[in-house]
Amino acid sequence: MAEVTYRPARIAGSVRIPPSKSAAHRALLCAALGKAPCTVAPIDTSADMYATLAGIRAMGVQADFTDGVVKLTPGEAPTEAVTVDCGESGSTLRFLIPIFAALGIEATFIGHGRLPQRPIGVYTDLLPQHGVSVETAGGLPLKISGKLTSGDFSLPGNISSQFITGLLVALPLLDGDSTITLTTPLESKGYVDLTLGVLRDFGVTVQETETGWRVPGGQRYRADAYTVEGDWSQAAFFLSAAAIGGGPVALSGLRMDSLQGDKACVALWRRFGLEITEQNGVLTEENPRVDEPFHGLHGISIDAAQIPDMVPALAVTAAFAEGETVIYNAGRLHLKESDRLLAMEAALGNLGADIRATEDGLVIHGKAHLAGGRAEGQNDHRIPMALAAAGCDCTVTVTDAESIRKSYPGFYRDFKAIGGHADVVDMG
Known part of the structure; x- marks a missing residue:
């Protein structure tokens, strides 16, 4: 201490x-989901960034981090169950859960500090409705298995926007179209706007609706390089x-x-x-x-x-x-x-x-x-x-x-x- x-x-x-930690989380994940190599920079050497990089590597993506530059190279998704240590990063945890579910990777998510007690109930409610089995005693560790299916995802807008961002990044990977429906007014709108902006930068389209967003499936993430603000x-x-x-x-x-x-x-x-x-x-x-x-x-x-x-x-x-x-x-x-x-x-x-x-x-x-x-x-x-x-x-x-x-x-x-x-x- x-x-x-x-x-x-x-x-x-x-x-x-x-560099923005919020923008960097999003850019690294979008780059990792692409089918071609991509560099993301600058990236700070913070604990939260290392947690997200660890999660990306658990997806089977090669992530080389040198002098503030991360080079991401596609690899093979794991066929065996993996453990993902999210450190103390709520963004890492809430972004990765639906992404791993969309990729069909069986995973157990763990964390430290107060992270194991922070809310994740939105996912324990939603994911089982869309083909994913969730095992948890109420926090972390949390285990998921199965592959996420498209459809309507209804959730409150006055919870952490990290849940919305996780879905916005994951749903374009699915075969069918999906909708995100907010049941209460959106808070932390700026973080969602940031997500939508990064998605656009990677060639992914999301359409705003009166109650949320429509997310077409079957999309691909594309970028050769990305600069973090x-x-x-x-x-x-x-x-x-x-x-x-x-x-x-x-x-x-x-x-x-x-x-x-x-x-x-x-x-x-x-x-x-x-x-x-x-x-x-x-x-x-x-x-x-x-x-x-x-x-x-x-x-x-x-x-x-x-x-x-x-x-x-x-x-x-x-x-x-x-x-x-x-x-x-x-x-x-x-x-x-x-x-x-x-x-x-x-x-x-x-x-x-x-x-x-x-x-x-x-x-x-x-x-x-x-x-x-x-x-x-x-x-x-x-x-x-x-x-x-x-x-x-x-x-x-x-x-x-x-x-x-x-x-x-x-x-x-x-x-x-x-x-x-x-x-x-x-x-x-």
Whole structure:
């Protein structure tokens, strides 16, 4: 176990945002399902990426990973049952289950951390209706056998969009046409839009309907090479840091026309009071009022239904913003790598913030400064990264510092490159 201590700092500089984990998962799987070699780059060396690559290899595809480039070469699908270790990656697990089912590969899926307890009931309900046997005691391990058949797949829209993405990627492989019918309004729409965009890039057609999508069967994935865009959810940590630590900070590697829902971070931090400009593909953020009371920030109301991953970073900014910030429609955060709502309530509360978790969000009354202190990282990668911004104002020590390897292993390096203080100590 490691812990990181952040100390007050004024930050300024530039960061190249790492490739989008969300886009990379999707691109790697689409490339792996093609019938010809394909390269996907850049890919970060995060634990979640290694989990997806392990799953791809279990499909019988050769995946060579060197210097941020993955070369995928088709192979023979296994004829014997395989075990797929999804690590702690919910995306890996929920994307791969229907893909293995569509390919007819008998597989047992396992995982670590909180992943074995995270919801998968959508698949245990749906897959047996379409020719797949499912064995589970309620979580992981989960065993599937049989071959997925086409038809109508009905599921709620207010669950994790990862289930919808898994089906959208798998159903084009089937012999017949299928439909996905949502029984409630769609949440996390940006992630589904991202999936549809990557599918188009690989030549796969999906038709939107009034209640979901129609997915023609018998399609083929085609691409020789794919470039992964930067990760807007990681950009949020630097927007929060600039709001409290001043800036200017220039962020490159992001697509301004991205379909990622987390691109909404620009509008949200502008509402807090951060100045953000874009020129030639570089996003520059600065808070010239950082020395004013409450860092010149003010509280806002945030509907997090489409942007759940940004809530930790938003909560930290809100803790320093004058007035009240209410974050709502974030109930699914109870089921992430940690219970993120309770984890952020505890972490920021330990630092002196006025914060209260609700059933579906957070209520925060900002303070001009926090006292600082020690916070639990809860083995959740987004918590130590979010609290870096608080460390621009006060001294903060966070446990489970190594958890950032899950999604952004270079975060401490990049934070220090813009003047942040991040001292990491290995406790084990």
